[in-house]
Amino acid sequence: MVKLVNGQKIELTKPSSMVTSIQLGLGWSISDDSASHFDLDALALLVDEADSIHSIVFYNQLTAFDGAVVLSNDNQNGAGTGDDEQLFLQLSYVPASIYKIVVAIVIHEGDERDQTFGKVNDAYVRIVSGETKEEIVCYELEKDFSNETAVVIGEVCRTEDGWIFETSGKGIEGGIRSVCKAYGMTEWPDSFLEKKKALTKTSPLYAKKPLF
Template identity: 30%
Template sequence: MGVSLTKGQKVSLSKDGAGLTRIFMGLGWDAAKKGGLLGGLFGGGGGDIDLDASCLVFDDAGQPVDQIWFRQLSGVNGAIVHTGDNVTGAGDGDDETIKVDLSRLPASVKSLVFVVNSFRGQTFDKVANAKCRVVDDTSGVELASFTLSEAGSHTGLVMAKIYRHNDEWKIHAIGEKTVGKTFHDMMPAIQGTL
């Protein structure tokens, strides 16, 4: 089991200096349950929640290099691949997954910022168990996880950043609330994390 991160925490993804090559960021969520006996009796589940995971790629100067999202499932010459859009949040485990081959990223790539936004504008008070985890795609070992339980009227979250520091990949658990139906709306908050 990997490190369970708290908001603002930064940790290395490499163990004992071993080279990490392929990872995936799994993002998950559930529809919040409506309270009360009558709500449960009359189909009072939270309904479908269409959150979208995206990965924004930046260079040393903080300039965007590429974006991987449900309308562009591959980026940086195939080094980053989004496995597809989940429009309901149904099911256990990761609802959306973004695979990254770190060894294929050009040296000019400094950071990858992972965000989740509510495409239909549903606020996060309708979302439960928003979480992300980084997994070594070669061994299947979970390296780090980050859970957000903060409900609210926001429609987006800047979840985490994976960045290169002294030839080592690190993760920064961000958890910043923001507003936006796509990552385009969230760019000021995203660039503020660089």
Template identity: 30%
Template sequence: MSINLKKGQKIDLTKGGSGLSRIMVGLGWDEAQPAQGGGAFGLFKSKPQPKYEFDCDASVILLNEMGKLYGSNAKDCLVYFGNLKHSSESIIHNGDNLTGAGDGDDEQITVDLSLLPTGVDKLVFVVNIYDGEKRNQHFGMIENAFIRLVDLRNGSEICRFNLTEDYSGMTGMIVGEIYRYKGEWKFNAIGQPVKDAGRLQSLVNLYA
């Protein structure tokens, strides 16, 4: 049975020899619907539609035991739409969704914990609105955002974290993290917004 997490809650993924190794991390979001016109005699018109569609990008930042970027180059420490597969093949991004349209996961990332390099102690899952500042878009204009973990042995959902706060003015989000603790892997639901993160580099710089 899936566990619904609240911000800051943590769960064990591998404790007790569960055998869990391959995980699908699904991230989803919807563009908030504008308020419809109404009121007396239709005097209050609906809000204007945004000029651009929302292009939210999900990425994974790999960190070492010191909480800093793993490795010596971008391909070592980052899996995103420009680098869909880590060299260790432990993390595979299933591709960029340019609009977030449709139900369910908008982007999916597969993680094989058994293949992660020994120097990797944390995987940080982030989402940013591409060029959000330039397009005057922010997470206050997004709804139904979530992250969920699925056990790929049987397709069952392990946990889900729905991001329900008001993130107006923020263009980046640290959604959650999978981290190593005393030889076991855990998941932490974070939901921390980041301002001025329309480009992924701004999120990566937090861990440089």
């Protein structure tokens, strides 16, 4: 796996290419210790031209912009093979007002459970082309973030020539609330971030209007 290096830029799309979508896959393994339950969550913060969060895609709100951004499901234990959670970005359908999508991974209630990425088995995040299904890059999360409970993986940024992925590799203390606050989101509806019953790939939460 490739080390997550701050500032690394990967070209995702360009005018002459047929690549219009990407998939970010998150995976981890069930702990050998039955007492250790790890619940990793992928989230995307959609940031507009004013550098403000327009909306958020996460375990309680699985889609934005009529499916331009979709989170497959909320896997709460890492069971199964392959990617445990998948974030789909249909970049050609993302509104022009959105200039970047911040992608982060958090350990749900990591601080409360004294859990960090260093204690998770085989945690990784990878980027796959939506057209060719080829893996563009794959990052290991455990070693470089052994003391972290939240990591901003990077930003999918709009440019004049298409979209790029710029890595951040920035650890943040705390969970989803800390990530949101780091990007200027300080208020949200009551119980907005409280995890509900697990959603599956066949039961996404499609809201006529986003909660935020």
